[in-house]
Amino acid sequence: MAVKERRLILKHVDAPGYTPDLACYRKHGGYENLKKGLAMGAHAIREEVKKSQLRGRGGAGFSTGVKWGFIDPAKVTKPIYLICNADESEPGTFKDRQIIHKDPHQLLEGMILSCFANGVKLAYLYIRCEFTTGWKVLEKAIAEAKAAGFLGKNILSSGYDLEIYVHRGAGAYICGEETGLIESLEGKRAYPRIKPPYFPAVLGLYMCPTIVNNVETLCNVKHIVEMGGDAFAKIGRPNNTGTRILCVSGDVVKPGYYEFECGALTMGELIHNVCGGIRDGNRLKAVIPGGSSAKVLRAGEVYKFKQKGPDGAMVEIPMKLEDIPLDFDSLATAGSMAGSGGIIVMDHKRDMVECLANIAGFYAHESCGQCTPCREGVLWMKKILARISEGHGRGTDAELLKDVADKIAGRTICAFGEAAAWPVQSFLAKFKEEFNLRIRRNGTAAKKDIVSLIH
Amino acid sequence: MSLPLEAGTEACAGPEKGEISADLVRKADEIVRQYPASKRSAVLPLLHLWQEQFGYLGPRGVEWISQKLDLQEIQVLELVTFYPWFRQRPYGRFHFRVCRTLPCALGGAGKTFAALEKLMGVKGDPHHGALVSEDGRFSLEYAECLASCGTAPVILCNDDFHEKVDEARAAELVAACK
Numbered sequence: 001m002a003v004k005e006r007r008l009i010l011k012h013v014d015a016p017g018y019t020p021d022l023a024c025y026r027k028h029g030g031y032e033n034l035k036k037g038l039a040m041g042a043h044a045i046r047e048e049v050k051k052s053q054l055r056g057r058g059g060a061g062f063s064t065g066v067k068w069g070f071i072d073p074a075k076v077t078k079p080i081y082l083i084c085n086a087d088e089s090e091p092g093t094f095k096d097r098q099i100i101h102k103d104p105h106q107l108l109e110g111m112i113l114s115c116f117a118n119g120v121k122l123a124y125l126y127i128r129c130e131f132t133t134g135w136k137v138l139e140k141a142i143a144e145a146k147a148a149g150f151l152g153k154n155i156l157s158s159g160y161d162l163e164i165y166v167h168r169g170a171g172a173y174i175c176g177e178e179t180g181l182i183e184s185l186e187g188k189r190a191y192p193r194i195k196p197p198y199f200p201a202v203l204g205l206y207m208c209p210t211i212v213n214n215v216e217t218l219c220n221v222k223h224i225v226e227m228g229g230d231a232f233a234k235i236g237r238p239n240n241t242g243t244r245i246l247c248v249s250g251d252v253v254k255p256g257y258y259e260f261e262c263g264a265l266t267m268g269e270l271i272h273n274v275c276g277g278i279r280d281g282n283r284l285k286a287v288i289p290g291g292s293s294a295k296v297l298r299a300g301e302v303y304k305f306k307q308k309g310p311d312g313a314m315v316e317i318p319m320k321l322e323d324i325p326l327d328f329d330s331l332a333t334a335g336s337m338a339g340s341g342g343i344i345v346m347d348h349k350r351d352m353v354e355c356l357a358n359i360a361g362f363y364a365h366e367s368c369g370q371c372t373p374c375r376e377g378v379l380w381m382k383k384i385l386a387r388i389s390e391g392h393g394r395g396t397d398a399e400l401l402k403d404v405a406d407k408i409a410g411r412t413i414c415a416f417g418e419a420a421a422w423p424v425q426s427f428l429a430k431f432k433e434e435f436n437l438r439i440r441r442n443g444t445a446a447k448k449d450i451v452s453l454i455h
Numbered sequence: 456m457s458l459p460l461e462a463g464t465e466a467c468a469g470p471e472k473g474e475i476s477a478d479l480v481r482k483a484d485e486i487v488r489q490y491p492a493s494k495r496s497a498v499l500p501l502l503h504l505w506q507e508q509f510g511y512l513g514p515r516g517v518e519w520i521s522q523k524l525d526l527q528e529i530q531v532l533e534l535v536t537f538y539p540w541f542r543q544r545p546y547g548r549f550h551f552r553v554c555r556t557l558p559c560a561l562g563g564a565g566k567t568f569a570a571l572e573k574l575m576g577v578k579g580d581p582h583h584g585a586l587v588s589e590d591g592r593f594s595l596e597y598a599e600c601l602a603s604c605g606t607a608p609v610i611l612c613n614d615d616f617h618e619k620v621d622e623a624r625a626a627e628l629v630a631a632c633k
Binding site: 122189206350 | 488489491492493495496497498499500502503512524533534537538539540541552555556557558560561562564576598599600601602603604605606611615616
């Protein structure tokens with residue numbers, strides 16, 4: 001196989017001599033699409049985005065056109081806000097970091113176009129504060145864009161005004177949840193809001209209609225304006241259009257970020273060809289395909305996919321883990337999700353109890369504490385997993401863990417409950433013998449070859 | 456990989472004393488103007504501003520920010536305790552954050568943390584906040600996912616980001632903290 005990368009968003013990132021300043025961006029055609037978009041008009045841009053079938057790149061994969069469609073700028077009397085969610089913090093994901101640090105003007109151009117399309121006059125760029133360099137890069141880019149007339153009052157003499165400010169988070173993962181992010185931007189604890197209303201389009205920032213989009217999603221808008229929605233929809237697969245930045249980490253020879261047409265390659269091609277296979281000559285054991293919240297997939301598993309047969313009738317075909325095309329729908333069929341595009345690979349020497357204990361540690365640290373099942377449950381899961389890995393597990397601990405996880409999912413205000421429960425549920429379902437074996441061998445020292453993954 | 460260690464000024468070590476300069480007030484006012492609909496939105500940026508100036512957020516910072524934004528002190532303090540980036544006591548002049556989350560752990564973050572503990576001479580339970588060296592020079596804590604999983608393990612030393620920090624690289628970084 002030789003599926004080639006198709007770099008749309010990352011086209012210039014890492015190119016020799018490419019710098020994050022405005023002069024370099026303009027040399028590569030920067031802000032030409034802003035001119036084009038302003039001439040097209042707001043309604044036309046929204047139509048192109050609808051046609052493109054773009055799905056959000058933050059994790060949920062929700063249609064951007066539909067999200068925008070909840071707001072009709074002509075009918076809304078309150079201000080409309082747009083927030084760029086640059087709070088990238090789903091373990092395994094590091095795509096937005098590349099865009100922010102290496103091509104910030106691409107993000108700004110996409111963001112200005114999106115604001116124009118939706119009648120937004122004031123937008124915020126919510127960036128996690130751990131990107132200590134990233135926010136300075138963005139501040140500089142905004143100042144440059146303003147000085148050049150791409151931002152601020154009367155943009156390119158179109159009569160359109162827009163201000164964008166960078167807002168730094170303060171180390172809380174829950175700010176990635178859009179209503180938590182809005183609360184945080186309002187100067188409060190990032191407690192996600194009760195739904196309904198399901199979308200901040202109804203009641204968002206300062207109780208006004210608000211659009212929250214991911215960094216990669218907003219960059220895509222620039223490309224949709226450039227090539228048109230129909231042409232964009234031809235990239236990738238139906239309902240899974242455009243490219244996808246895949247971030248691979250863990251036990252592969254060449255971890256890193258890669259951009260492919262959606263669904264253009266399979267999990268096996270990504271791991272074994274693009275990333276050079278499993279490191280140290282080890283074998284594949286497990287993959288988390290869409291950030292640490294996504295359900296784990298086990299090597300050797302076979303999934304049932306429905307496909308149209310030659311006679312047009314739907315037939316069920318078996319699909320091995322390595323053969324799954326990397327797009328939203330296929331990974332959902334395999335029982336997991338494409339999520340944020342963060343793919344974490346584990347080799348056959350990895351202890352699944354310790355890996356899960358590490359993940360549980362993350363969710364225990366990051367629960368906002370608002371809903372009881374989550375606030376209490378994530379800590380219990382962490383404690384139970386810590387004791388199993390330390391050799392003090394109890395006979396019923398595997399069942400107890402599953403019971404706790406089952407009682408979190410579906411019983412919380414936001415999807416964090418599911419995000420914390422899914423890893424536990426899926427690791428237990430797929431590697432149960434490993435957990436029980438560890439419990440049966442209690443007292444024997446836990447493996448310390450990786451200086452414990454837990455902490 | 457070999458970024459300079461720029462930060463780490465005397466001010467970062469606290470205590471929360473010193474003059475509230477005209478420059479600080481000017482910066483704060485500029486921040487507040489970015490939130491025309493509600494100045495309460497300026498709390499997080501002002502907390503950042505204060506911590507960067509004075510090293511940590513003590514009662515003086517909470518009081519100053521609450522007065523600046525017409526808030527109750529508790530409305531400021533509850534953010535200090537909620538957001539992990541903020542601290543209520545002085546840390547070391549060189550503060551290290553080691554990513555603990557799965558991809559970094561698979562890449563050996565545990566070993567890096569243990570090496571740093573030794574190099575800095577800090578001890579204690581990292582679950583209870585940062586470990587601070589007796590002379591106030593260093594502090595060390597775990598961080599959750601720093602979003603650079605492809606170059607694990609990664610760390611932040613003050614504002615400087617470092618990738619692929621194994622034990623040898625950790626020793627170089629500590630030696631560079633002067």
